[in-house]
Amino acid sequence: MNLDVILPLAFFLVLVFLIGIYTSRHIKSGPSFLQDYFLAGRELGGFVLAMTMVATYGSASSFIGGPGAAYQLGLGWVLLAMAQLVTGYFTLAVLGKKFAIVARKINAVTLIDFLKARYESKWVVILSALSIVIFLFSAMAAQWVGGGRLIESFTGVSYTTALFIFSGSVLVYVIAGGFRAVVITDAIQGVVMVIGTIIILAGTIVAGGGIENIMGELRAENPNLISPFGSDESLTPLFVSSFWILVGVGVVGLPQISVRAMSYRNSKAMHRAMIIGTFVVGFIMLGMHLAGVFGRVILPGIEVPDKVMPLLALEVLPGWLAGIVLAAPLAAVMSTVDSVLLLVSSAIIKDVYINYIKPDAEERFVKRLSFGITAVVGLSVFAMAINPPDLLIWLNLFAFGGLEAAFIWPIVMGLYWKRGNANGAIASIVVGVGSYMWIHLNYPNLWGMHTVVMPIVLAFFAYIVGSFTKGDSPQTNTF
Amino acid sequence: MKKGNDWRYRISNKEAIMGSVLAILNFIWWYAFAYGLGGRPVKEYTYILGFPAWFFYSCILGFIVFTILVFIMVKFFFKEVPFDSDDNEGEGDSR
8 A cells, every 4th residue: 555545544643642642741640530530520521522422432343344334235234324323312311411410429430430329239340340341351352453454454564563553552642641531532533533434425426426326326236235125135124223222222331432421521511412423423324334335336346345445445535535534444443442441441440449459549559550550451452452362252242232231221220210229230230241142142133133132121121120129229319 | 418309310301301202203214214215116216316215314314304303402402400519500610
């Protein structure tokens, strides 16, 4: 690949790196260190909140895997991708001001702080921390591999070197800058994602001779490409609808998303974030997946779906513009792994160490520990990503849906149902994760729906039944 | 601990319901246009701005309409409440 393409990519990496470093100078010490390092002092404004939610949620699959699938299946896959529009407003609306207010009252820094205060149960904390550390660690390693592969394919350097470049740029700003560096870089990465979408969509439409022409050629090739059912008629309405759970409303249960719902400054920030977030997530998903479909007319016969986006960008755009477009998936991967890295390290430090091992740890020590653990987690992900063990790949299969099934009810019902208690939450986590893994292994896509649907239903009933067995509901009025 | 619920929770509960209702409407709009119009044989499709009508209404117009609806919901129905303590106050105490 030529220098034209690599220069914008390199510029982007350096820019993110510098901004991350610059932001880290704002980290405070003193009693607010943990709040500051893991939550940026709850000061996020609307734009940054919207961007960090979209960027954390949007991963390589929004820019590489998704458009590749749209290339193969046609408009039906774009329809499926648009189920994600709801994530732009639903998470913030449902967790709502209540989550932000409760988090302030109980001084929660992590999702588990909230669960701990709500359920007052050691087992809820331990199970949650375990799920977060195990699932998110493996999910992060998978994204890390993706980031390395992206750099490898764009620049031609070896995988290990690529991984080194990727880890170097992410790790330094996350360790030094914490949440604030993560969200500020997320905002920039989000902007890059939007600009990349505009460029590739416009370039593809022009190269394809206009939308009408493109649709005509798709129809001539295979009419099903422009139907909602997919080129091979595999996309049934039920299957596509079930993605409203997996990538739509279920996202409330993802800890890396819900923790952001306690980080904003005030109501106004939340309101603005809902509007901006809905627009941005809808625009990116619509634009990128449409570009994938349109690409079929311009570059027919690509066998490997993951290659569609890179090849398309190089085909329809001048080198330097292609570089900007290809920075978008890299931005998406970086903005996902930086958030998850910080979340895993917060689970270890705040939820396990300070809660159970040494509640009276000294401030200075906690600070050093935070930097240290974040670095250790980051470096071990890097080490794993060089040659990912099978166990990790296996665990990653369950990460997304498993976390949703584990946490959606303990969070949502914990907020809105007074009778919900620790027994319910424990039952919900165990049943959610357990049934997700079991169904995924034995009956994938049970009854024509995505695997995630049944575990979420089962976890709901487990929560209700568990809560009606013995166990106390909270005695305070905090919730 | 005061008796009764925090007054802000009532507002939050109402907003959570509004958000869920909007999500359900969003789903209905998306589904009805996609499979209502798109379920017909491809030969009978009509086109808007080059796109098949089902896709235009479900995905493109749906995206625009629901972004506007979120805007309306947030601007006119969501209330601003203070976050920091039970009693209302300005936002002047940020560190």
